[in-house]
Amino acid sequence: MSKPEALSPAKLKDAAPLFAALGDATRLGLLVSLCASGPASLTRLSGRFEVSRQAITKHLEVLSEAGLVTSVREGRERIWALEPTRLADAHAYLDRISRQWDDALARLQAFVETDRP
Amino acid sequence: MSKPEALSPAKLKDAAPLFAALGDATRLGLLVSLCASGPASLTRLSGRFEVSRQAITKHLEVLSEAGLVTSVREGRERIWALEPTRLADAHAYLDRISRQWDDALARLQAFVETDRP
DNA sequence: AAAAAGAGCAACCCGGGGGTTGCACAATTC
DNA sequence: GAATTGTGCAACCCCCGGGTTGCTCTTTTT
Numbered sequence A, B: 001m002s003k004p005e006a007l008s009p010a011k012l013k014d015a016a017p018l019f020a021a022l023g024d025a026t027r028l029g030l031l032v033s034l035c036a037s038g039p040a041s042l043t044r045l046s047g048r049f050e051v052s053r054q055a056i057t058k059h060l061e062v063l064s065e066a067g068l069v070t071s072v073r074e075g076r077e078r079i080w081a082l083e084p085t086r087l088a089d090a091h092a093y094l095d096r097i098s099r100q101w102d103d104a105l106a107r108l109q110a111f112v113e114t115d116r117p
Numbered sequence C: 001a002a003a004a005a006g007a008g009c010a011a012c013c014c015g016g017g018g019g020t021t022g023c024a025c026a027a028t029t030c
Numbered sequence D: 001g002a003a004t005t006g007t008g009c010a011a012c013c014c015c016c017g018g019g020t021t022g023c024t025c026t027t028t029t030t
Helices: A009-022 A025-037 A042-046 A053-065 A084-112 B009-022 B025-037 B042-046 B053-065 B084-112
Strands: A069-074 A077-082 B069-074 B077-082
Touching: A009 A025, A009 A053, A009 A084, A009 B009, A009 B025, A025 A042, A025 A053, A025 A069, A025 A077, A025 B009, A025 B084, A042 A053, A042 A077, A053 A069, A084 B025, A084 B084, B009 B025, B009 B053, B009 B084, B025 B042, B025 B053, B025 B069, B025 B077, B042 B053, B042 B077, B053 B069
Parallel strands: none
Antiparallel strands: A069 A077, B069 B077
């Protein structure tokens, strides 16, 4: 009968922008690209997409504010890299919801199998 | 040296709307609420949030189009419930990226530890 | 039959997201 | 020093997302 920890409103407010940052095909592509080919500069990254360099800049800013990427200045370039911990955060949030879901299913099951007034 | 399967562009285009649907605090709250208290009607759900009933309707439509919830008409009510498989999908997508990330880290590690010209 | 409850529909508002172009600035390279 | 490469900044456009209000329709309830 152990209630699993529910996601607090605070957690939800942290999770929402995180998922929102993941909710764009170009940004997901950027993450995958950074995964597959390692840290890269802006022009290097934008060369792999159909949109303009400035569009990529904005996407990287969004990812950065969500904590999913970090950047370091190197000479005249800026090198972008993934931040794995935030990816793990998103993973954990989904885990929380999934567990709550599983628990709900179990309780529903128990409810259905019980004779009730 | 096995390359992990990269997320294909097709997968990315499926994943993006899914994460986008998760990228709103109210919608996450709805999912959690449906998890915690089971299937519920619109007014029942909207009673738990600060926004109007119509706003909740729109959020439920978004979740529905993302495949995260389903609804069934029951008398004058419409009952909304979670769709667990889509939650698992999101989970799987993050897994894919995480694995790619881990692999990238390993390759980076190997690269750093190698004497190169 | 009349009143109340639950949903659906439509119009509207406003802000921000995704995209673009154009120009300015810093760092390299020749 | 001059040309090139890599970014940054600003303005602008368009459209959609989140929210609202108001009205209608159907189903219960009394």
